[in-house]
Amino acid sequence: MTILLFALALAALVLGLQSYTRKHALEGLEAEMIPEDLLAEPGEPACLHLTVRNQTGWTRPQISLKLHLDPVFEIQDADYVQKDLMGKGRTVRYVTWLKPHQEASYQVEIRISKRGRYLLEPLYLSSGDFLGITEISRRMSRVQELVVPPREQGLPALDAAMGGFLGELSVNRFLYQDPILTAGYRPYTSQDPMRSISWKQSARGLGLVSKKYDSTTEPRVVVLVHADAPTEEQMPAVERCYSMARTVCRVLEEKAIIYRLAVNSTFDVLIHGALVVGSQWNKPLETGQGYGPEHFRRVLEILGRAAGQPAQSCERFCAEYFAPGTQDSCIMITTEPEERVRPCLPLAAGRSLLVLRPEEKTGREGTE
Known part of the structure; x- marks a missing residue:
């Protein structure tokens, strides 16, 4: 009788955990995908950073990240890549477990050969229930993009x-400015070269100041x-x-x-x-x-x-x-x-x- 009661209690506990984890499978989990840079040189590696975080106070035994990539993206890491049966690209999938307040990061290296603007599909986060019967997924990131500039034309x-x-x-006059050609001063911007900074004017406490040259000589x-x-x-x-x-x-x-x-x-x-x-x-x-x-x-x-x-x-x-x-x-x-x-x-x-x-x-x- 004791064994039967224990088995019933255990079954009730398992069913309770199963029901709870199914409803809260993704609670406290955060994931994101961020390209390393908006610009990706044609044919050169470009990195996508994938991160998942467990913000809860208990261990999450099975978490997966899925990212689908169109055929235009050449993927370097084949260990975590699944090819679509219909030939419409590949899916990168990482599976891990996380302790409380722990995070895991991954890098996906891709290449794009042609110039253009390319959309990256959103990242999906998945987690299973207590018994591993079902898997719950959620879209975690907004659509990102990569811009591939043209190759140089060497002719x-x-x-x-x-x-x-x-x-x-008049390249020489521009490179070696005569002080008498300075028409004034203006606030320094990130597009100005360092040599255009007037250190004398900047030292007066107004921040960095650039020389403004006579446009007829520049x-x-x-x-x-x-x-x-x-x-x-x-x-x-x-x-x-x-x-x-x-x-x-x-x-x-x-x-x-x-x-x-x-x-x-x-x-x-x-x-x-x-x-x-x-x-x-x-x-x-x-x-x-x-x-x-x-x-x-x-x-x-x-x-x-x-x-x-x-x-x-x-x-x-x-x-x-x-x-x-x-x-x-x-x-x-x-x-x-x-x-x-x-x-x-x-x-x-x-x-x-x-x-x-x-x-x-x-x-x-x-x-x-």
Whole structure:
């Protein structure tokens, strides 16, 4: 009789625990997935950080994290990867147990070969009941994204064209500023180079202050990108334009030349809405004037997000982003014929224009 009562009590306890754990399987569990960086270089490893935490006061015997990845993502760690039967990607699954107030972290290394904006599916957290009969899952993270900028375009003709164009700019005067050319001072921003800081003015207790130079002596460049592909077969030319734009901006960065980039395209923007507001996604995006690591990151993000379809006509784009009277030189990267583009880009005296087209000879002109 005692044994029977004990068995009934044990069964009641097990059923109670089973019922409780089924209702509270995910209570006190938190999980998240965060990309190491928004930007992922094409073909280079990019890390996704997965973390799960047990915020309760008791041990959780079985917890699993599941992340489904589309076929476009190449996964390096095969030990925790399950291939979908329908061939629609792979699922990364980690199973662990956690002590009270303990957490576990994992890294998923992926590669993406093509330029573009890619969505990451949300992370799912699962935990079983007391008897392990059922598994309860919950979506834990919001949709994340990765932006893959274009590869650089390495062409001798491009190098030669850029070399000739840069030779027309007053690079030496910009690199070694004459003190008499300082027109004033302004608050330092992250886009300013360290050598532009006026330490004498900064020492007066107003924070970091940058020198403001006379814009007539400071060479500046506007980089415009207008790439159009009426058919799918012409998309490679659009991709080459974006690659050329990256190379051009990288050269300007190396020469410490102030520049502004504007790309005539619609854009894929989801989460990092600092780039756009409201309906602005359907208009060209541009950087401010500047150079430096943060400025170049902005360039790479815009080039990676570009969808490849113009948001405006070439004429309107040029008129809006290189208006008459602009005191800057211009580099135009386009799929359009050169004779159509040049009339849209009026130059001020002493400024230069370089037109770059994919896999074709480049044209350069200057004004006296």
